[in-house]
Amino acid sequence: MPELSPSDIAWLAGLLEGEGCFRLNRTTPSVELSMCDEDIVNRAAALMGVDVSRKGFDTQANPSWRPRWRIAANGKQAISVMRMVRPWLGLRRGKKVDEVLSLAEARRGRRFGIENPKSKLNPQNVILLRHLHSRGLSALSLARAIGLTQSAVSRAVKGRTWSRVTFTATSP
Numbered sequence: 001m002p003e004l005s006p007s008d009i010a011w012l013a014g015l016l017e018g019e020g021c022f023r024l025n026r027t028t029p030s031v032e033l034s035m036c037d038e039d040i041v042n043r044a045a046a047l048m049g050v051d052v053s054r055k056g057f058d059t060q061a062n063p064s065w066r067p068r069w070r071i072a073a074n075g076k077q078a079i080s081v082m083r084m085v086r087p088w089l090g091l092r093r094g095k096k097v098d099e100v101l102s103l104a105e106a107r108r109g110r111r112f113g114i115e116n117p118k119s120k121l122n123p124q125n126v127i128l129l130r131h132l133h134s135r136g137l138s139a140l141s142l143a144r145a146i147g148l149t150q151s152a153v154s155r156a157v158k159g160r161t162w163s164r165v166t167f168t169a170t171s172p
Contacts, residue, residue: 004047004084012047012081013088015040022082022096029078029104034070041069048073048081079104113162120148123165126156130167133157 004012016022021032033044045052050071073081082097089097114122121129129142139154146153155161 008047009084010088012044013085015044016081016085017089017093022093022100024100024103025074027104027107028074029082029100030072030074031078031081032070032072034068036066036068038067038069041071045071049077113164120146120152121156121162123162126162126165127167129153130157134167 016031016033019033019035021030023030023032031048033041035041041052048071050073052069052071072078079101082101086094086097113119125146129146132142133139139157140150142157143150143153152161
């Protein structure tokens, strides 16, 4: 993000106060802006260090619709924007930014895999599940056998979770 003057920060904060959206998109903080004024969106994009990501409505469906331009900052970039504009925001938007930042911080500290005390799997079980799955057992049958959901077992055997546990299937 570029170095901004106090007047640029105040301008951006005012714009986002009135037209922007501060939210947690699943687990990712997000700052979004969508409006018909291309020059305003372009200036906000330059200040936030993002690109204009989507242009236009389907003006063929309704010729009176004006094109819209949209920008979004996500993740660390959104956190930087929120922290930068926070002192300039009113009570309602300031409270929302505080909430999003607090939730993002709480989720950053989550523990996964073996470090999670509530985990129902461990690396040895994941290796066994992957071995049995490579031998033809379905994720559903494995899940029923160990009391987990099919999706949890499927994610573990495909490496979407427990990705640091390695297993190489050997042929018989």
